[in-house]
Amino acid sequence: MxxxxxxxxxxxxxxxxxxxxxxxxxxxxxxxxxxxxxxxxxxxxxxxxxxxxxxxxxxxxxxxxxxxxxxxxxxxxxxxxxxxxxxxxxxxxxxxxxxxxxxxxxxxxxxxxxxxxxxxxxxxxxxxxxxxxxxxxxxxxxxxxxxxxxxxxxxxxxxxxxxxxxxxxLKRLDQMIVRRNENFQYFLRRLPNWAFKDFNLEGQSNYALNVILKEPNADLMIKLEKALEMNEIEYRRGSAGGGNQLRQPYIRNMEKFKYIDCKKFAPITDHIHFYGLYLGNYPDLQISDIDEILQVINSI
Ligand SMILES: Cc1ncc(COP(=O)(O)O)c(C=O)c1O
CATH class of the missing domain: 3.40.640.10 (Type I PLP-dependent aspartate aminotransferase-like (Major domain))
Structure with missing residues (x-):
């Protein structure tokens, strides 16, 4: 525009x-x-x-x-x-x-x-x-x-x-939000200590089960992704649609952003791009399913 x-x-x-x-x-x-x-x-x-x-x-x-x-x-x-x-x-x-x-x-x-x-x-x-x-x-x-x-x-x-x-x-929306939040809180509490947990959850309406490494660690990230794949647990890298948008072709091919240093310019977004992922959350997800996912993550 x-x-x-x-x-x-x-x-x-x-x-x-x-x-x-x-x-x-x-x-x-x-x-x-x-x-x-x-x-x-x-x-x-x-x-x-x-x-x-x-x-x-x-x-x-x-x-x-x-x-x-x-x-x-x-x-x-x-x-x-x-x-x-x-x-x-x-x-x-x-x-x-x-x-x-x-x-x-x-x-x-x-x-x-x-x-x-x-x-x-x-x-x-x-x-x-x-x-x-x-x-x-x-x-x-x-x-x-x-x-x-x-x-x-x-x-x-x-x-x-x-x-x-x-x-x-729409009639069930509030109920579904409660379930999603319960799932995420259960999941977050049981994540290993290398995962970031200090999200501001006041008023939340959880969309996904987030896993973000506290510190950059490429080896750990590879292990995490491999373990999820081997156990057929689907995930999305970058924590939201495609991670750091500055790295996406529709932006990075613009003259203005071609030479930008993504890591320096947006360090947190870029950290999540490489060391963050999410797993699907939905109201019917059972605690036993979450336990299974946690077992895989905690075994790394
Ligand atoms: C934050 C955010 N904005 C926009 C969209 C695009 O929504 P739609 O696929 O309905 O166009 C999505 C889709 O997942 C989203 O998560």
Whole structure:
């Protein structure tokens, strides 16, 4: 959309943007327009200082809650409610699913209308408000109001089958979150001491069973991965979609990031990229299954 990207390292405890780094970035760069904050792995990433910093500097806050449905940001607020925009994914690995699909939340009427149009080929008829419709109809009297394409768009409309599946899961969402959290707490308590355990779990809604080495140790990592593979336990390296995004071709081939020293620039993200992985968590996962996984990990 013509914006330039900037990256900020994360904090290990939250797996989300480091508030101090964000503050100094926003203070030193007056061009920052929006912050994209991912609540990773079901851990709350939105601290009071991040929220207040965005408000104070009039920076749009976008919360990615795709893998963290139900996270409590504070006693009264769930993740996705404070940001100007927030997105949720209903992909089938997540807390609730419509097989594919998702949801965007906003309190801004203009953004709401724009997003409605964007998901349906950019067509005006997808907008809800009478005012916006009238405005376009008057501005483009030579066009059939049923077919006014206001913006380049997508076709990402959900369908009724997805809705039925989603609505039935919504009823059980809170219950499923409790189970996921219990699984993770059980798992975390029994991990060996070489694993990082100090996640900030207040208000969590666990997505996955995280294993991050406290210290860089390539040998240990190889052993861990081999042991999991030999026991047919599926895992994902890097702890969230592809680890350090600065290492992914879609970013690293941009001129701006071509020569960046990933390790120096974002040491925590880069540590997790090489020494972190996660295993699937889901409400039906039994304690006996978790014990089996723990046995493999603890045997290394
Ligand atoms: C944090 C995060 N953001 C975005 C997405 C993308 O969601 P979707 O596959 O529904 O587009 C995912 C998917 O796993 C995710 O975990």
């Amino acid at each position: 013509g914006f330039e990207l900037e990256f900020i390292d994360i904090k290990m405890e939250t797996l989300a943007i480091d508030g101090d780094l964000l503050k100094s970035k926003i203070k030193s760069d007056k061009n920052i327009r929006a912050v994209f904050l991912t609540h990773a792995q079901g851990i709350n990433g939105l601290t009071k200082e991040i929220y207040e910093c965005c408000k104070e500097h009039n920076v749009i806050l976008i919360e990615d809650v795709c893998e963290s449905h139900g996270v409590q940001v504070d006693q009264l607020t769930k993740a996705g409610a404070k940001g100007d925009l927030s997105c949720f994914s209903y992909y089938y690995a997540h807390h609730m699913s419509t097989i594919e699909g998702g949801m965007i939340c906003t309190n801004d009427e203009k953004i709401y209308e724009y997003i409605r149009m964007l998901r349906g080929h950019g067509m005006l008829r997808e907008a809800r408000g009478a005012q916006i419709k009238l405005q376009y109809e008057q501005q483009y009297p030579d066009l059939n109001p049923m077919f006014i394409f206001t913006t380049p768009g997508f076709n990402v409309r959900n369908n009724e089958i997805g809705a039925i599946i989603g609505l039935s899961q």
